[in-house]
Amino acid sequence: MSARVTPVPVGRPTFLDVPRCTDLSTLDAHIAIIGVPFGIPYALDYSTGASAAPRAIREQSVRYSPWYLTHYDYDFGGDLVAGRAVKIVDCGDVAMVPGRWEENSRVTTATIKAILDCGAVPIVLGGEHSTPIPVMRGYEGRxxxxxxxxxxxxxxxxxxxxxxxxxxxxxxxxxxxxxxxxxxxxxxxxxxxxxxxxxxxxxxxxxxxxxxxxxxxxxxxxxxxxxxxxxxxxxxxxxxxxxxxxxxxxxxxxxxx
Ligand SMILES: [Mn+2]
The missing domain is CATH 3.40.800.10 (Ureohydrolase domain)
Incomplete structure (x- = not known):
């Protein structure tokens, strides 16, 4: 299983309006935003709506960009990234196939491994709270x-x-x-x-x-x-x-x- 992502479509906002990464093999950033529209539903009640979350989070995040990345945080005593030149990109979403829970889990793990191999810190937008299981598996051997x-x-x-x-x-x-x-x-x-x-x-x-x-x-x-x-x-x-x-x-x- 290898990494598989769908970049943020042109015309839709990225998280905090940061630049897009449209090809994981060229990822060069300190922080990689990655959506994981993931869930494993129980009988009737939970999960399925969470797959819309990465897109919804991106759309709501735009109201905080770009100025909040440089504002002074009184509690922190500096800006959000402590004055350092931190490169953040949005890699889009792990590409899911409806109903194939195990495959979706494996492709999520593979995508996280690919991001880590590039030296970037992934910030994952779920998905419901089963999402961290395949994500944490991506840290094996580190x-x-x-x-x-x-x-x-x-x-x-x-x-x-x-x-x-x-x-x-x-x-x-x-x-x-x-x-x-x-x-x-x-x-x-x-x-x-x-x-x-x-x-x-x-x-x-x-x-x-x-x-x-x-x-x-x-x-x-x-x-x-x-x-x-x-x-x-x-x-x-x-x-x-x-x-x-x-x-x-x-x-x-x-x-x-
Ligand atoms: Mn909870």
Whole structure:
């Protein structure tokens, strides 16, 4: 299986209006945006709508470009890329074939490997939250990494409806990848994704679980101290991990929100 992408069509915006890369074999950038309109649907309910997400994210991102890449961030104390000349390109989307979940997964892994081989850092636009499974597989052979997940759910189901690589199983599959050496899961809340046996499995593995309520009570600095040390981090964010605080199910609110 080799990489397979569909470039952003002419006339449609790229992410943040950055330049297009229309041929992965010529990729020359520090950061490569790559859409993965990926999902493995369960019986009736989830997933399929997420395939429209990369295009929707690109269209919404244009309102922030190009000036936000150079604005001064007060909290950070500089611009977004710390004054460095960072080349960002948009490679388009991994080309999917409807219904061929396993093939789509393999082509996603191959495309991520191709981007990494070019020395670029991929920023992946999913897809629902099974997308990180084939993406993380692309890091095989590149040394240990710690996975940082921002999500309302722990995604530790071993299988659901016989599907082992769906959005409920992302972190369980990650834990089985030998190159994943640490895991922290931030923003967990409510009862959506797991039974006690999944929490037990995550704790037994050594995943650092941080509840949404805990995050608001203790603050980001304290939570960052709990992140396992690692030379490299893989960060994944499920959209329900960023639900506005007013909608969070938690007892404590940030005092200065
Ligand atoms: Mn989630």
């Amino acid at each position: 040394g240990p990494m710690c996975v940082v997940q921002i999500d309302a759910h722990i995604d530790w189901r071993d299988e659901r409806e016989g599907i082992r690589e769906g959005l409920s199983s992302t972190m369980r599959r990650a834990s089985e990848m030998p190159w994943v050496k640490g895991m922290v899961q931030i923003g967990i809340r409510g009862f959506g994704s797991a039974r006690k046996l999944e929490f037990d499995a995550a704790r037994k593995y050594g995943s650092v679980l941080v509840g949404a309520e805990e995050l608001h009570r203790l603050g980001v600095d304290e939570i960052l101290r709990r992140v396992p040390g690692s030379e490299r981090y893989y960060i994944t964010m499920d959209m329900d991990g960023s639900t506005p605080p007013s909608l969070l199910v938690c007892g404590d609110r940030p005092s200065a929100a």
